[in-house]
Structures are given as structure tokens and as C-alpha cells.
């Protein structure tokens with residue numbers, strides 16, 4: 001089966017595809033020659049995808065500016081040009097199916113493929129449907145989704161298939177080698193450890209609160225891995241240059257092998273991006289969620305409250321965040337094993353352990369139907 005994947009901008013659109021590719025290879029459905037990832041040069045995908053050895057091509061495209069409508073002439077022109085580039089890629093690669101996960105780039109390639117009568121599908125990992133997927137829903141053959149709330153926003157009910165997020169299955173798989181936290185960061189694998197990170201790009205508010213809470217956190221009987229995001233790492237290191245950091249805290253820019261690290265974590269503090277949540281619930285990791293307020297329709301808060309309602313997370317809104325409730329929430333989970341266990345069980349109830357296989361089933365059926 002020859003497949004073009006497309007998704008861009010953030011890790012949340014990229015990792016589900018990477019997880020799918022891994023599973024497709026594992027099941028010998030594809031080799032590297034059968035797949036192509038179409039992204040943009042500027043997005044995170046241009047780093048992650050080639051680094052994983054997956055064939056990668058780019059389209060030149062940009063997002064709509066919702067505040068300055070006049071600026072969108074250039075965007076429309078780029079979109080039309082991107083469709084031409086997309087057509088060339090599709091003609092030369094000849095995919096049996098094209099799958100998009102969101103981001104403007106997927107809008108162009110999936111739309112063009114559908115117009116060329118190539119089987120197409122999208123995967124929506126969020127509780128609030130993104131702009132590209134909303135647009136594509138009219139044209140594609142199938143719409144896979146994770147949250148029931150998302151399904152309600154698609155008028156094309158017959159196309160809907162609930163599959164969960166492929167990243168869930170990946171983090172549960174045994175293929176990723178365990179991150180050796182002792183060798184990598186000098187941490188003790190037998191001491192409870194908290195991972196703190198702010199989504200794929202890091203989050204200023206989370207970094208600031210960790211920094212403010214350092215004096216307290218450094219006294220704790222647990223360890224902390226603080227992944228700042230690439231963007232913030234240099235500054236934080238500079239700001240803390242004169243501070244002798246306690247041994248129980250490690251600061252890193254980014255976690256490369258999240259599936260290899262997450263299963264070892266006692267608790268995680270994070271944003272509530274859709275893919276992160278798919279990972280936490282697949283593993284049942286107790287989490288404290290600090291939703292980003294800077295996302296479309298406040299969808300991270302919606303994602304987070306769904307988990308909290310099920311007993312699978314603690315939620316602190318960014319407005320209410322202070323060192324006091326931040327540290328006491330971590331303590332609550334780390335120092336009360338019973339509470340952590342309950343949270344973990346509730347979280348697992350929400351996870352979808354075979355999400356990749358469910359998406360692959362939809363792909364295979366579509367391709368078969370078309371042959």
C-alpha cells in the first residue's frame with residue numbers, strides 16, 4: 001500500500017502519523033519506499049520526520065490570519081500554488097491513499113488528492129476540530145476521531161469512525177527502548193519522578209512557575225525532569241547560571257524518546273494537547289494539566305476537563321496558577337499513593353490501546369474498496 005501522510009505545525013499533528021508509520025512497518029504493510037510525509041519547511045515536522053528516516057517533501061503554504069483579513073490574499077495565492085505542487089507530488093508518487101491530521105499543509109494535499117479521486121481520510125485528535133480538518137471533511141472518504149465532542153462538530157456523520165489516537169498504541173508498545181534516566185541524567189530509577197513539560201514547543205507560563213517553585217521543589221524527596229521546550233532552554237539556563245541546582249532536578253530542552261520515558265514517570269505536569277492526553281491515558285499516568293489558554297476555542301481546557309471529570313487528572317487554569325497550588329498538587333499525587341492509583345485507573349479507562357490498528361483498518365478498507 002502506498003501512502004502519503006500530511007500534517008504540520010505542531011507535534012500534535014506529527015506524532016500520530018509517526019506512530020501509524022511505525023505500526024504499518026511493524027505489521028509489514030509498508031516499507032519506507034511506500035510512504036511519503038508531506039509537510040512544510042518551517043514546521044516542527046521538517047526536523048522530526050527526516051530525523052526518523054521517513055521520506056519527506058514540503059509544500060510552501062501559510063495559515064490564515066484571523067485578525068488581519070487583508071493579509072490573506074497572499075495566503076490564498078500560496079494555497080493555490082500549493083495545490084499545484086501537491087498535484088505534482090501526487091502524480092509522481094501515485095499513492096493508494098492520502099491521510100491528513102491537520103495543519104494547512106494537509107489541507108492542500110488532501111484536498112488535491114480528493115479532487116483527483118484518490119481515497120482520502122483525515123484524523124482529528126482534538127476535542128475541537130481544527131480549521132483544515134473542518135474544510136477537508138466535505139471532501140474526504142473517512143473521518144477518524146478521538147473525542148466524541150469532535151464527532152459532534154462534523155456534519156458528515158456517515159464518514160465518522162472512532163479510532164482513538166495512534167500515539168496511544170505506540171506508547172504502549174514495547175518497541176521503544178526505555179530511556180535510562182540514570183545514565184542520561186544521573187537520576188535514580190527507584191525514586192518517584194515527575195516530568196514537567198509544556199507541549200511540543202514548551203510553555204512560558206509552566207516554565208515560569210517551575211522557576212518560581214524551585215526553592216521548594218529542590219527540597220522534595222522526589223525527582224523532577226523539566227523539559228523546557230527548545231525555544232526557552234537557552235534563556236532558562238542563562239537565568240539559572242548562578243544558581244546551584246539541586247541534584248533531584250534535571251533541566252532538558254526536549255525529550256526525544258517520550259514513549260520510552262513516560263511509562264517510568266510517577267506523575268506528569270503538562271499542557272492538555274490532544275496527543276499528550278492520548279499518551280497519558282494509554283499508560284494511565286497520573287497528570288496535572290495546565291491547559292494553554294492560547295488555542296482555538298479554548299480546546300485544551302475542554303480536553304482537560306473531560307479527563308478531570310473522569311477522575312483521570314487534576315486541572316489548574318493558567319490564571320489561577322501559583323507556586324503554592326502547583327507544588328501542593330504535585331505533592332498530592334506523589335505522596336498519596338492511593339490517590340495516584342485511583343487516578344491511574346481512571347485514566348486507563350479513557351485510553352485506546354489499539355488506536356493505530358483501528359486507523360489502519362479504515363485505510364485498508366478504503367483502499368480495497370477503491371481497487
Ligand SMILES: CC(=O)N[C@H]1[C@@H](OP(=O)(O)OP(=O)(O)OC[C@H]2O[C@@H](n3ccc(=O)[nH]c3=O)[C@H](O)[C@@H]2O)O[C@H](CO)[C@@H](O)[C@@H]1O
Nearest residue numbers: 010011012013015199200227254255258273274275276295
Ligand atoms: C499551543 C498549541 O497550539 N497546542 C496544540 C498542539 O499542541 P502540541 O503540539 O503540544 O501537541 P500535543 O500535546 O497534542 O502533543 C505533543 C507531542 O509532543 C511530544 N513531546 C513533547 C515534548 C517533548 O519534550 N517531547 C515530545 O516528544 C509529546 O509526547 C506529544 O506526542 O497540537 C495539539 C494537537 O493538535 C493541540 O491539541 C494543542 O492545543
